Amino acid sequence: MNVSDTEIVNSILMEDGMEPVNEPEDAEVIFVNTCSIRDNAEERVWNRLKEFKALKREKDGDLTVGVLGCMAERIRDKIMEKEELVDLVVGPDAYRDLPKLLADVDDGRKAVNVLLSLEETYADIKPVRRNDNGVSAFVTIMRGCDNMCAFCVVPFTRGRERSRDAESIIDELEQLSNQGYREVTLLGQNVNSYDDGEHSFADLMYKASQVDPEMRIRFSSPHPKDFPEELLQIISEQPNLCNYIHIPAQSGNNAVLERMRRPYTREQYLDLVEKMREIIPGVTLSTDIISGFCDETEEEHKDTLSLMAKVKYDLAYMFSYSERGRTLAERKYEDNVPEEVKKRRLSEIIEQQMNIQEELNNEEIGRRHLVLVEGTSKRSDEQLCGRTDTNKMVVFDRPDHIGKGDYVEVTISDCTSATLMGDFIKKSSIKEFSQEKVAV
Ligand code: 5AD
Ligand code: SF4
Numbered sequence: 236m237n238v239s240d241t242e243i244v245n246s247i248l249m250e251d252g253m254e255p256v257n258e259p260e261d262a263e264v265i266f267v268n269t270c271s272i273r274d275n276a277e278e279r280v281w282n283r284l285k286e287f288k289a290l291k292r293e294k295d296g297d298l299t300v301g302v303l304g305c306m307a308e309r310i311r312d313k314i315m316e317k318e319e320l321v322d323l324v325v326g327p328d329a330y331r332d333l334p335k336l337l338a339d340v341d342d343g344r345k346a347v348n349v350l351l352s353l354e355e356t357y358a359d360i361k362p363v364r365r366n367d368n369g370v371s372a373f374v375t376i377m378r379g380c381d382n383m384c385a386f387c388v389v390p391f392t393r394g395r396e397r398s399r400d401a402e403s404i405i406d407e408l409e410q411l412s413n414q415g416y417r418e419v420t421l422l423g424q425n426v427n428s429y430d431d432g433e434h435s436f437a438d439l440m441y442k443a444s445q446v447d448p449e450m451r452i453r454f455s456s457p458h459p460k461d462f463p464e465e466l467l468q469i470i471s472e473q474p475n476l477c478n479y480i481h482i483p484a485q486s487g488n489n490a491v492l493e494r495m496r497r498p499y500t501r502e503q504y505l506d507l508v509e510k511m512r513e514i515i516p517g518v519t520l521s522t523d524i525i526s527g528f529c530d531e532t533e534e535e536h537k538d539t540l541s542l543m544a545k546v547k548y549d550l551a552y553m554f555s556y557s558e559r560g561r562t563l564a565e566r567k568y569e570d571n572v573p574e575e576v577k578k579r580r581l582s583e584i585i586e587q588q589m590n591i592q593e594e595l596n597n598e599e600i601g602r603r604h605l606v607l608v609e610g611t612s613k614r615s616d617e618q619l620c621g622r623t624d625t626n627k628m629v630v631f632d633r634p635d636h637i638g639k640g641d642y643v644e645v646t647i648s649d650c651t652s653a654t655l656m657g658d659f660i661k662k663s664s665i666k667e668f669s670q671e672k673v674a675v
Contacts, residue, residue, distance in 0.1 A: 237268050237304060239373040239422055242362035244268070244303065244330050249363055251334040259290055264299040264337065266323075269306035271388050273557035280306055288320045299340055301325060301333075305392035308349050309560065315345060327378070327393050328352040351379075351394030358403040361410070368609050370640045372416045376404055376439065377423035382458065384485075385496040385567070386528060388559035389424055396425065401434040405442055412447035417607055417640050418622075419443070421454040427461050437466040444473040449642075449665050451607060451624065453477045456523075459484065459507055460499045467514040474669035478515050479549075479626040482507070483523035487542025488535040491528055496563060501542060508546050519625040521550035526584055527577030528556045529568035536580045540587055549595055549627065551588045555581045589652045596627070596650035604629065605668040606657065608641045623655075631657040644668060 244266065245255065256262050265287055270276040284300070291298045301323035302314050308326045315324060322340045325333060326349035336346035356378055364372060380389050381396040404421075411419060421443065423429060429436035436457075443452045452475060459482055470476040486492050489500050499507075511518050524539060543551065555577040558570040572580075604623040612618035612630045619637065620630045631645050642664050645657030 236373075236375065236422055236424070237270055238366075239362065239375045240304065240327060240330070241268050242364050242373070243357050243360050243375075244333065245363035245365060246360050247330055247333055251337075255365060259287065262298070264301065265290075266301045266303050269302055269304040271305035271309045271392050271559065273554060273559075275557070277306060277310075284320060291320055299323070299337070301336075303327075303330070305388070308351070308392040309388065311347060311349050315347070322346065324349060326351065328355045330357070331355075352397075353395055354397060356397055356399035358399045361407075368639065370416060370607065370609050371418040371420070372411050373420050373422050374404060374407055374411070375399065375423065376421045376426065377429050380424035381428070382425055383496060383563065385494060385563040386485075386525060386556060386559070388562055391561050393424065396428055398423075398429050398431045400431045401439050401442060404439065405446060408443055408446040408450070412450050415640055416450065417642075418451040418453065421452065423454075423456075425456070425458050426454050427457050427463060435463065437463045437469055440466055440476060441469050441473070444469070444476050448475055451475050451477050451665070453479065453626070455481050456483055457481070459504050460497070462507055464510065464514075467511060470518075471515045474665050477624050477626065478518045479521070479624065480511060480515075480518060481521045481523075482511075484539075484542060484546075485523060485525050486528065486531075486535070486539050488531075488538035491531055491535050491538075494530065494564075494568065495525075495528060501538065504542070505545065517625065519549040519627070520546060521552070521626070522546070522548050524551055524553045524584060526553065526555050526581040527572040529564055529570055529572070531556075531572050531580075536583075540584060543584065543588060544591070547591050547595060548588065549592065549625070551584075553581060553584050553588065593650070593652040596652060596655060599627070599647045599650060599655055601647065603644055603646050603660070604655075604657070605663060605665065606631075606643050606645050608637060608639055608643060610639050627655050628653070629655045629657045631659050634659045637662060642668070 267283055269280045287300050299322045300320055302321055303325050304327055307324045311324045314321050323336050324347045328351050329348035332348045339346040377398040379394045379396045383390050426436050485495055485497055487501055558565050606621040606623055606629045608619050608621040612620040617633055618630050619633045644660040644663045647655050648658050649656040
């Protein structure tokens with residue numbers, strides 16, 4: 236989401252006549268786009284600000300520094316008081332105000348706009364994508380969140396839920412397709428609730444699938460409490476809607492889920508997973524897990540391990556609980572699982588997940604996949620890398636005349652817990668590959 240927001244900020248600033256530079260040393264203005272989701276995300280920002288403080292000193296004060304995003308909402312006073320370095324603090328709904336705020340700073344004042352909006356979706360702004368691979372893009376379809384999970388600061392920093400109109404989203408997808416993008420991830424804190432007055436999320440996904448049959452569509456993130464089942468059918472029917480679903484569980488224990496204000500049970504969650512696998516054969520799943528939430532017992536922790544063992548996720552984002560100010564959990568419960576217990580439980584969760592991933596990846600050996608080439612592999616110029624429809628990274632030897640943005644068929648030959656290795660078969664397309672699959 237922050238990557239996507241930065242692309243919106245790029246656009247607003249460049250419209251105002253500013254030009255991006257690649258090195259902080261060359262900049263007259265530096266914005267840090269921040270995240271408040273966990274304490275370590277905020278720690279990273281404080282460290283980065285320290286670096287810029289040194290740079291400002293070197294430049295004899297000739298540098299403007301702004302803090303954007305969620306931290307601006309959460310701790311604007313602390314930022315302004317403690318960091319005399321920071322000139323601007325601007326929240327996620329106030330980016331249109333940046334040119335004016337920059338002008339205020341020019342007069343030597345400090346500038347703040349952390350107003351949250353009920354309407355702002357930046358629908359008309361054309362994001363400037365400077366740092367992506369030219370193949371995969373993010374497109375924000377909604378902002379904010381009304382779910383109020385007990386642990387989560389997002390409803391406080393990003394405000395109320397609102398959906399961008401489908402027409403502007405589809406226009407953007409058309410432009411991306413014309414620019415050569417081959418994969419788009421539709422983004423929202425809670426995409427199930429997408430509703431622009433005319434379209435549901437399932438409607439939007441269907442419309443998105445029709446823009447360009449050779450452009451893959453992914454999305455993040457849905458909520459298990461009201462996942463639209465109709466969407467499963469649409470995914471199974473449209474070859475360019477990817478067979479991969481990120482479906483955050485957070486915990487495998489009902490009492491913890493209740494304390495977290497996640498209104499579903501372990502059993503309902505498992506039923507949903509079963510339905511996903513029934514309707515979309517071969518679908519891969521990933522999840523988010525929080526370990527060590529308030530009052531979590533050893534038994535409750537074991538339920539999370541057992542849920543993960545049962546589902547066998549292809550990928551998991553696993554965190555230890557980090558208390559956030561203003562959330563229900565902070566007001567109602569004590570953050571009482573000791574740090575070392577949180578750490579130990581998290582490492583048990585991670586270790587089990589790595590084993591499961593290795594096992595699942597081993598099962599991939601011998602299978603044929605359609606891979607969208609994203610670029611050269613990190614390890615060697617002689618190898619390319621890209622993702623399967625099911626979101627697994629595949630590395631393979633670079634054939635002649637194949638590059639970024641091409642679809643290729645590969646057979647999986649080897650793996651680690653994180654990556655598949657493949658043998659190139661031929662250049663292909665979504666259409667060709669899906670017809671071959673039907674023929675098989
Ligand atoms: N502590 C740890 N993890 C959190 N997440 C959200 N809030 C917290 C928190 N306070 C995780 C959830 C969410 C993901 C984006 O971040 O798992 O799904
Ligand atoms: Fe946070 Fe829950 Fe909203 Fe996700 S759904 S952003 S975890 S409040």
